[in-house]
Amino acid sequence: MRPKEKLPSEHVVLHYQRRAPRRTVDLRVINGNKELETALLISQALSRHCTLEELIVQTLDTALEAIGAESGSIFLSDAASQQLINYRSVGDKPLPPGSAVPWNHGIAGAVFKSAQHAVIVDAEKDPSLPERIDKSTGSVIKNLVIVPLKRWQGEPIGVIEVLNKRNQQINDDDVAVLTMISSLATPAIEEARLFEAKKLAEVAQMAGDMSHDIKNLLMPVLCGAELLKEELDELYEKWSIRKTPRSEKSRALCHEVLTMVEEDVRRISDRVRELADCVKGMTSPPRFAQCWIASVVEAVLKTLDLMAKKKGVALISKGLDALPAIEADEQRLYNAFYNLVNNAISETPSGGAITIFGEAAQTADVLDITVTDTGRGMPPEIRDSLFTARAISRKTGGTGLGTKIVKEVVDAHKGHINVESTIGVGTTFRLILPLRQMKSGKS
Numbered sequence: 001m002r003p004k005e006k007l008p009s010e011h012v013v014l015h016y017q018r019r020a021p022r023r024t025v026d027l028r029v030i031n032g033n034k035e036l037e038t039a040l041l042i043s044q045a046l047s048r049h050c051t052l053e054e055l056i057v058q059t060l061d062t063a064l065e066a067i068g069a070e071s072g073s074i075f076l077s078d079a080a081s082q083q084l085i086n087y088r089s090v091g092d093k094p095l096p097p098g099s100a101v102p103w104n105h106g107i108a109g110a111v112f113k114s115a116q117h118a119v120i121v122d123a124e125k126d127p128s129l130p131e132r133i134d135k136s137t138g139s140v141i142k143n144l145v146i147v148p149l150k151r152w153q154g155e156p157i158g159v160i161e162v163l164n165k166r167n168q169q170i171n172d173d174d175v176a177v178l179t180m181i182s183s184l185a186t187p188a189i190e191e192a193r194l195f196e197a198k199k200l201a202e203v204a205q206m207a208g209d210m211s212h213d214i215k216n217l218l219m220p221v222l223c224g225a226e227l228l229k230e231e232l233d234e235l236y237e238k239w240s241i242r243k244t245p246r247s248e249k250s251r252a253l254c255h256e257v258l259t260m261v262e263e264d265v266r267r268i269s270d271r272v273r274e275l276a277d278c279v280k281g282m283t284s285p286p287r288f289a290q291c292w293i294a295s296v297v298e299a300v301l302k303t304l305d306l307m308a309k310k311k312g313v314a315l316i317s318k319g320l321d322a323l324p325a326i327e328a329d330e331q332r333l334y335n336a337f338y339n340l341v342n343n344a345i346s347e348t349p350s351g352g353a354i355t356i357f358g359e360a361a362q363t364a365d366v367l368d369i370t371v372t373d374t375g376r377g378m379p380p381e382i383r384d385s386l387f388t389a390r391a392i393s394r395k396t397g398g399t400g401l402g403t404k405i406v407k408e409v410v411d412a413h414k415g416h417i418n419v420e421s422t423i424g425v426g427t428t429f430r431l432i433l434p435l436r437q438m439k440s441g442k443s
Contacts, residue, residue, distance in 0.1 A: 051192060051196075052087075052189065052192040052193055052196055053087075053088075055185065055188050055189050055192050056074050056076075056087045056088045056189065057088055059074060059160070059181065059185040059189070060072055060073070060074050060088045060090060060160070061090070062181060063160055063162060063178055063181050064090060064162065066177050066178075066181065067145075067162050067165055067170075067174050067177065067178065068165055068166045068167065068168075069162045069163060069164055069165045069166065070091060070092075070163060070164040070165075070166060071089075071090055071091025071092065071094070071162075071163045071164060072089070072090055072091070072160065072161055072162040072163055073086055073088065073089040073090070073094075073095055073160075073161045074086075074087050074088045074089075074149070074158060074159075074160055074161075075087065075101075075108060075112075075158045075159050075161070076149070076157060076158035076189075076193075077103055077112065077156070077157055077158050078100070081100065081411075082102065082103055082104070083100040083101060083102055083103055084100065084101050084102075084103045084108055084109065084112060084158060084159065085098065085099075085100050086098065086099045086100070087158075091163070096384075096418060097384050097385065097386075098386070098407065107120075107144075107146055108146055108159050108161055111146045111147070111148055111156075111159050112148060112156050112158065112159050114148075115148045115150060115155070115156050116148070117145065117146060117147040117148065117175055117178075117179070118144075118145070118146045119144075119145045119170055119175060120141075120143055120144050120145075120170075121143055121169050121170055122142075122143060122169075123141045123142055123143055123144065124142070141163055141164065142163075142164045143163070143164060143165055143169065143170050144161065144162065144163045144164070144170075145161075145162050145165075145170050145174060145175060145178060146159050146160065146161045146162070147159065147160050147175065147178045147179055147182050148182065149182050149185070149186055149189070150182060150183070150186055151183055151186050151187060152183050154186070157186060157189065157190060157193075158189075160178060160181070160182055162174075162178065214268070214269070214272045218265050218268060218269055221261070221265050222262060222265045222266070225258050225261045225262050225265070226262065228258060229254075229255065229258045229259075232251070232254050232255075232258075233251075236251050260302070260303065260306075263303070264303055267303075267334075286328075286329035286332055286412045286413070287329050287331075288327050288328060288329055288437050289327070289328075289329075289330065290325045290326070290327060291325065291326060291328050291330040291333070292323070292325055292326070293320050293323050293326060293333070293358055293367060293369065294317070294320035294321050294323060296330060296333045296334050296337060297317050297320055297337055297356050298317070299334060300334060300337045300338050300341055301315045301317065301341070301356075303338070304338070304341055304342060304345060307345060308345050308354070311345060311348075311350060312349075312350030312351055312352075313345055313348045313350065313351075313352050313353065313354060314352070314353040314354070315341070315353075315354055316353055316354065316355040316356070317355070317356045317357075318355060318356070318357045318358075319357050319358045319359050320356065320357075320358045322359075322360075323358050323359070323360055323367055324360060324367075324435060325435075326367060326433060326434075326435050327434075327435065327436050327437045328413055328433070328437075329409075329412065329413070332409045332412060332413075333409065333413075335405060335406075335409060336405070336406045336409040336410065336431075337356070337371070339403070339405055339406050340371045340406060340429055341354055341356070341371065343403075344371065344373035344375060344427070347373060347375035347376055347427070348373045348374055348375040348376075348426075349375070349376070352373065352374040352375060352426075353373070353374055354371070354372070354373045354374075355370075355371075355372050355373075356369065356370070356371050356372075357369070357370050357372070358370075360435075361432075365434060365435040365436060366415075366432050366433060366434050366435060367431075367432070367433045367434075367435065368430070368431075368432055369430070369431045369432075369433065370428055370429065370430050370431075371428070371429045371431075372426060372427070372428040372429075373426050373427055373428075374425075374426045375426050375427060376423065376424060376426075377421045377422050377423040377424055377425055377426055377427055378419075378421040378423075378427060379423065383419060383421050386403045386407075386419055406429075410431060410433070413433050413434065413437070414434055414437065414438070415431060415432050415433040415434060416431075416432040417429060417430065417431050417432070418430050
């Protein structure tokens with residue numbers, strides 16, 4: 001029997017060249033199956049969810065699972081502010097919900113404006129990424145891919161950002177899978193946004209009608225308070241033959257309460273109008289003027305003092321008198337602190353306290369103000385929904401609009417706000433407000 005001959009080297013090359021097309025086809029089939037499997041998963045996921053929040057959660061989770069990535073975010077565009085708003089973030093150090101970046105800044109902004117994806121295979125060696133550490137989260141970026149959130153043919157409505165693929169490098173197949181997910185998810189997200197906008201318009205119409213009725217109902221209360229003050233003055237003059245410390249104290253208390261009623265009626269009227277504007281998204285431009293945080297907070301605490309005392313909650317302010325004047329819309333600041341303190345009173349048990357502390361930062365022209373309560377704290381799902389369109393309220397009949405108003409006030413002042421909360425310990429809101437407002441130039 002003749003021994004088996006060895007194939008010449010050129011035969012070996014030819015042998016593998018003949019197999020190469022088949023191997024390429026095999027790889028394409030594998031990748032095709034991956035895309036089909038992902039398309040099936042995202043289609044099934046989107047068909048089961050109808051709210052905007054659920055759609056975004058499912059879209060991002062599917063994207064991360066399909067790529068095998070550690071973290072990621074979905075940003076949706078906001079035409080009014082020309083920003084990309086973070087709606088969902090996953091990872092060891094996720095971005096705060098509601099955080100925003102200008103839509104013409106950074107890699108995400110470039111992807112949104114150009115409608116073209118961006119890939120960084122190795123962040124450590126890529127000169128286009130000057131910082132490997134994401135300053136907003138503290139996470140180290142190893143690699144990333146950002147694709148526009150859009151239909152096959154259409155303008156972007158946001159971006160999907162995927163960071164740190166595990167084990168392997170990001171490749172063209174990953175971009176293809178993410179593009180497919182984006183194309184399938186975008187119509188569902190657009191439809192959900194339109195549906196929520198329609199519901200919001202209906203609420204806005206109702207709020208407008210209610211605000212008109214409430215203002216009409218408040219006018220007799222205001223007139224009655226003024227009349228009652230005059231009657232009390234006349235009665236005290238007539239019946240107090242001899243003025244005593246007790247009668248004078250009683251008279252002063254009545255004046256204080258009636259003055260508070262008058263001021264609060266006017267503020268309620270303004271707040272109802274602003275609430276309707278907030279829901280409509282048609283708030284008037286802020287009116288900036290020099291004011292003092294101490295005076296604003298004092299007015300808030302004076303208004304809420306009786307309610308806090310009735311519940312056994314102490315209202316405390318520290319360090320505010322030493323703060324410099326700030327360029328701000330005083331009425332809007334009042335609304336923001338009123339909402340924060342009012343919400344905290346309902347969450348703080350008897351014997352607890354709410355403390356407003358302020359200091360001027362030494363390294364920047366900003367005020368650093370905290371509102372801290374010793375209340376029951378918030379679970380993560382409520383804390384993470386604050387300052388977003390999907391804000392959740394634990395109060396019976398609550399709308400979650402209170403914190404939305406606070407966020408809009410802070411944004412109007414070009415400031416920042418964040419919240420830390422621990423169940424059973426309490427909650428702290430931190431507001432960073434610039435001392436001066438930059439004059440807007442030509443765009």
